[in-house]
Amino acid sequence: MSAVTDTVRVTAPGNPVGRSIRDSLVVARRNLIRMARIPEMLIFGLFQPIMFVVLFTYVFGGSIQVGSSSSTQAYREFLMAGIFAQTVTFATAGAGAGIADDMHKGLIDRFRSLPMSRGAVLTGRTMADLVQTALTLVVLAVVAVLVGWRTHENFGKVLVGFGLLLLLGYAFSWIGALIGLSVRTPEAATSGGLIWLFPLTFISNAFVDANQMPSFLRHIAEWNPFSATVQACREMFGNLPPGFQTPDAWPMQHPVWASLIWSVLIIAFFRTLAVRKYRSAA
Amino acid sequence: MPGAIYAEGLVKTFGNVRALDGVDLEVPEGTVLGLLGPNGAGKTTTVRCLTTLLRPDSGKAVVAGLDVLKQPDAVRRSIGLSGQFAAVDEYLTGRENLQMVGQLYQMKAKAAKARADELLEQFNLADAADRTAKTYSGGMRRRLDLAAALVVSPPVMFMDEPTTGLDPRNRQQLWEVIKQLVSGGTTLLLTTQYLEEADHLAHDIAVVDHGKVIAQGTSDQLKARTGGERVEVVVHEREHIQSASALLDKYSLRGAGQGDTTVEDHMRKITTPVSGGAKLLAEIIRDLDTNGIEIDDIGLRRPTLDDVFLSLTGHVAEAKDDEDTKETAK
Ligand SMILES: Nc1ncnc2c1ncn2[C@@H]1O[C@H](COP(=O)(O)OP(=O)(O)OP(=O)(O)O)[C@@H](O)[C@H]1O
Ligand SMILES: [Mg+2]
Numbered sequence: 262m263s264a265v266t267d268t269v270r271v272t273a274p275g276n277p278v279g280r281s282i283r284d285s286l287v288v289a290r291r292n293l294i295r296m297a298r299i300p301e302m303l304i305f306g307l308f309q310p311i312m313f314v315v316l317f318t319y320v321f322g323g324s325i326q327v328g329s330s331s332s333t334q335a336y337r338e339f340l341m342a343g344i345f346a347q348t349v350t351f352a353t354a355g356a357g358a359g360i361a362d363d364m365h366k367g368l369i370d371r372f373r374s375l376p377m378s379r380g381a382v383l384t385g386r387t388m389a390d391l392v393q394t395a396l397t398l399v400v401l402a403v404v405a406v407l408v409g410w411r412t413h414e415n416f417g418k419v420l421v422g423f424g425l426l427l428l429l430g431y432a433f434s435w436i437g438a439l440i441g442l443s444v445r446t447p448e449a450a451t452s453g454g455l456i457w458l459f460p461l462t463f464i465s466n467a468f469v470d471a472n473q474m475p476s477f478l479r480h481i482a483e484w485n486p487f488s489a490t491v492q493a494c495r496e497m498f499g500n501l502p503p504g505f506q507t508p509d510a511w512p513m514q515h516p517v518w519a520s521l522i523w524s525v526l527i528i529a530f531f532r533t534l535a536v537r538k539y540r541s542a543a
Numbered sequence: 544m545p546g547a548i549y550a551e552g553l554v555k556t557f558g559n560v561r562a563l564d565g566v567d568l569e570v571p572e573g574t575v576l577g578l579l580g581p582n583g584a585g586k587t588t589t590v591r592c593l594t595t596l597l598r599p600d601s602g603k604a605v606v607a608g609l610d611v612l613k614q615p616d617a618v619r620r621s622i623g624l625s626g627q628f629a630a631v632d633e634y635l636t637g638r639e640n641l642q643m644v645g646q647l648y649q650m651k652a653k654a655a656k657a658r659a660d661e662l663l664e665q666f667n668l669a670d671a672a673d674r675t676a677k678t679y680s681g682g683m684r685r686r687l688d689l690a691a692a693l694v695v696s697p698p699v700m701f702m703d704e705p706t707t708g709l710d711p712r713n714r715q716q717l718w719e720v721i722k723q724l725v726s727g728g729t730t731l732l733l734t735t736q737y738l739e740e741a742d743h744l745a746h747d748i749a750v751v752d753h754g755k756v757i758a759q760g761t762s763d764q765l766k767a768r769t770g771g772e773r774v775e776v777v778v779h780e781r782e783h784i785q786s787a788s789a790l791l792d793k794y795s796l797r798g799a800g801q802g803d804t805t806v807e808d809h810m811r812k813i814t815t816p817v818s819g820g821a822k823l824l825a826e827i828i829r830d831l832d833t834n835g836i837e838i839d840d841i842g843l844r845r846p847t848l849d850d851v852f853l854s855l856t857g858h859v860a861e862a863k864d865d866e867d868t869k870e871t872a873k
Contacts, residue, residue, distance in 0.1 A: 367630035376620040
């Protein structure tokens with residue numbers, strides 16, 4: 262008899278934080294299993310950044326001036342932080358498409374009818390995306406080394422750089438989560454997650470030295486959240502080109518802090534909106 | 544104390560569609576309510592409101608003694624839901640799907656796995672337990688989804704068209720599972736398009752149309768509302784239709800609000816409302832015989848839930864059309 266009643270009543274766990282973490286891990290695990298079973302997603306996700314590495318190093322490499330140098334090697338090292346940062350922001354599309362798909366298939370309804378923590382479905386998804394982003398970065402870094410990218414700082418600083426990249430990717434996956442909950446189809450979530458990333462990443466210091474932009478664009482680029490992480494990575498990797506003049510804008514002077522602050526703000530803002538949207542999703 | 548499921552005046556509009564227009568329901572503990580209604584009547588919307596998925600614009604809902612609007616989290620701990628469309632993760636195996644749901648009901652991983660195995664057995668999915676749900680047939684997915692709703696055997700269950708797409712054998716088996724659950728004290732609200740299913744499983748039936756409950760009662764009560772028995776005669780020769788129809792009129796209850804004698808020419812079939820049962824039937828047969836009317840078939844028919852359904856929802860639709868035409872005529 263007690264065996265029956267054990268399963269009948271579901272008790273409210275005492276600690277909501279513990280429950281939230283536990284539920285998020287269950288959902289993250291589910292998403293990781295999915296990723297392992299659909300490896301195409303990871304592989305296609307690598308095509309574009311690898312293509313960018315090759316195109317920018319070999320096609321534009323010799324013609325773009327950064328700092329006071331127009332050597333191919335200086336540009337190559339300058340470029341990688343930009344491509345790394347752009348790549349991590351693609352997590353937006355992944356998270357968005359995944360959540361839109363779950364909505365579409367009725368899985369979000371299933372989750373919402375369960376006595377689980379309210380933010381766990383989205384947190385679990387973004388955590389799984391973080392793992393995917395990390396894997397992508399590893400592969401991309403290897404490719405970068407193969408085409409001649411080198412770091413010139415100690416290992417700890419290099420790790421800080423990658424840490425900031427992961428945090429940025431995590432923040433952007435929350436933007437994706439909100440997009441995924443707001444659109445009707447996974448396809449719309451993918452394009453909705455990517456369209457605005459191109460202007461965002463191109464009006465930044467990712468591919469060119471922002472000092473050489475017209476002043477209007479330069480201001481945007483200097484305050485672009487994305488530029489802060491790129492600049493921070495260049496400092497942490499020792500990839501600033503010879504003769505590079507650090508702009509006076511605060512985020513460029515303190516890029517590590519700026520990158521941290523931007524990412525945390527993005528998470529706080531979009532997580533709040535996304536969780537609210539999840540609770541009322543119809 | 545209100546029943547295990549109680550709803551009063553539920554209203555929900557989507558844009559200018561009034562999906563629920565004041566739904567009232569009450570399901571006593573340990574019983575099954577069958578929700579019947581044509582497509583678009585508001586069955587799914589009702590279920591979604593009662594399972595915390597949708598917030599009604601107004602009205603009151605209590606499930607397992609808990610206010611759905613004020614204590615949604617507590618309600619979720621007391622319910623199991625199987626929606627109209629199977630909600631399973633295609634890239635997880637059957638076992639992984641159920642285990643995940645168990646863990647999200649706050650079971651320990653090991654207990655969730657053991658429970659998953661039990662359910663896979665119960666729903667004939669043990670052989671497919673380690674295949675991804677993507678490889679399942681429609682009926683298998685449906686069963687997996689139902690199993691997910693039963694992971695913790697909650698006191699109150701909601702099933703939206705649970706047997707749609709199941710073959711007869713699996714439908715029978717699900718009925719058995721449902722009966723077991725209910726005999727164990729579970730309260731169930733089930734929507735269905737199969738009137739036979741409602742007849743078979745439900746203690747009470749509510750017919751919904753245009754977002755309102757237009758009739759509620761036991762299957763027998765509803766059938767009684769639609770009228771009593773009918774005699775159906777199929778004559779052998781087409782030329783006998785007239786005379787047989789005139790003869791049956793003598794026995795007919797027409798005029799007593801029970802409908803009229805109807806003739807289906809192409810089938811040579813005459814139907815008329817009667818009362819008197821088998822004795823009357825024998826009398827009619829003798830009468831037909833003495834009048835030299837040869838028959839292919841004769842029978843006494845009691846109304847089915849199909850008749851109830853068609854007469855109730857058909858009537859409402861007509862009445863509404865009448866109103867519309869009156870208004871435009873003015
Ligand atoms: N999310 C929504 N947005 C707009 N309209 C909706 C939405 N959900 C339901 N409706 C409308 O509400 C009405 C009731 O729909 P509901 O799904 O509850 O019907 P149902 O009785 O379950 O029908 P069926 O037998 O086809 O499943 C329909 O007119 C439907 O178009
Ligand atoms: Mg429905």
